[in-house]
Amino acid sequence: MNSYEKSMLRILSEGRKCHGFVAVKAEFEAEGTRGDEFLRLLELARRAGLKVALKIGGCEAVRDLIEARQYGVDHIIAPMVETPYALSKFIAAKDKVFPADEQNDMSFLFNIETRTAFAHLADMSETAQQGRVGFVFGRVDFAGSMGHDRGFVNSPDMARYVRQVAHVAKARGLELVVGGGVSPDSLPLLAGARQARLDRFETRKVVFDAAVLDDGRAQAGMEAAIAFELLWLKNKRDFYRGIAEEDAARIAMMEARRHGAAKVAAAV
Numbered sequence: 001m002n003s004y005e006k007s008m009l010r011i012l013s014e015g016r017k018c019h020g021f022v023a024v025k026a027e028f029e030a031e032g033t034r035g036d037e038f039l040r041l042l043e044l045a046r047r048a049g050l051k052v053a054l055k056i057g058g059c060e061a062v063r064d065l066i067e068a069r070q071y072g073v074d075h076i077i078a079p080m081v082e083t084p085y086a087l088s089k090f091i092a093a094k095d096k097v098f099p100a101d102e103q104n105d106m107s108f109l110f111n112i113e114t115r116t117a118f119a120h121l122a123d124m125s126e127t128a129q130q131g132r133v134g135f136v137f138g139r140v141d142f143a144g145s146m147g148h149d150r151g152f153v154n155s156p157d158m159a160r161y162v163r164q165v166a167h168v169a170k171a172r173g174l175e176l177v178v179g180g181g182v183s184p185d186s187l188p189l190l191a192g193a194r195q196a197r198l199d200r201f202e203t204r205k206v207v208f209d210a211a212v213l214d215d216g217r218a219q220a221g222m223e224a225a226i227a228f229e230l231l232w233l234k235n236k237r238d239f240y241r242g243i244a245e246e247d248a249a250r251i252a253m254m255e256a257r258r259h260g261a262a263k264v265a266a267a268v
Contacts, residue, residue, distance in 0.1 A: 019221030113138030134175030
């Protein structure tokens with residue numbers, strides 16, 4: 001492990017012990033996590049005693065599901081599921097890839113992240129209950145689907161939308177996770193949702209047990225999550241910069257050699 005990774009491991013280990021960290025998160029969807037990145041994240045998570053959450057590329061991304069099974073992912077999230085039919089496709093896909101006994105040790109969820117999905121919430125919750133999948137409320141995309149910017153994610157209107165989903169999750173006995181622009185400013189909204197049901201909440205890279213909202217640990221935990229993500233991005237930058245530059249000396253040598261050969265040919 002390099003110095004960045006050692007620091008990240010310390011943050012994750014302390015986060016699990018003190019700040020309610022339960023998982024780290026990656027995305028094959030919008031974030032476009034590559035395989036080599038994911039393996040590094042997986043190693044950090046396992047060394048820290050954390051689970052791994054993965055957002056796949058779509059409701060029927062079977063290859064992503066196969067890879068998730070190979071990696072040993074604990075939580076799988078399907079994005080942009082806007083109708084009961086799309087949800088049924090996700091349920092069929094995960095049932096095709098994961099045997100029932102393996103599913104008992106995992107959680108499968110889908111994103112409520114558009115007004116269209118919210119409009120179908122009643123029917124989708126019934127399908128979700130039958131298929132044993134929970135909700136992830138993606139607030140940034142939800143705000144965007146209504147023409148709002150990120151500033152809307154902690155608004156009173158957004159809090160009402162989240163609470164409605166929380167009440168449905170409670171009635172159906174389904175997990176609820178809230179994400180999208182989570183920051184210390186989100187604490188009142190998250191606490192309000194937890195009064196009905198909130199199992200976890202997540203930043204871009206860290207998933208929290210929502211119980212930290214009850215005992216005052218959330219603020220410090222979010223600050224630790226920010227520190228982790230900053231280190232993650234710096235490590236990623238330096239890793240790919242190293243790959244980009246690893247052949248620079250040989251490229252310079254080959255260009256000089258070609259230039260020299262061209263001069264010889266011109267002299268002849």
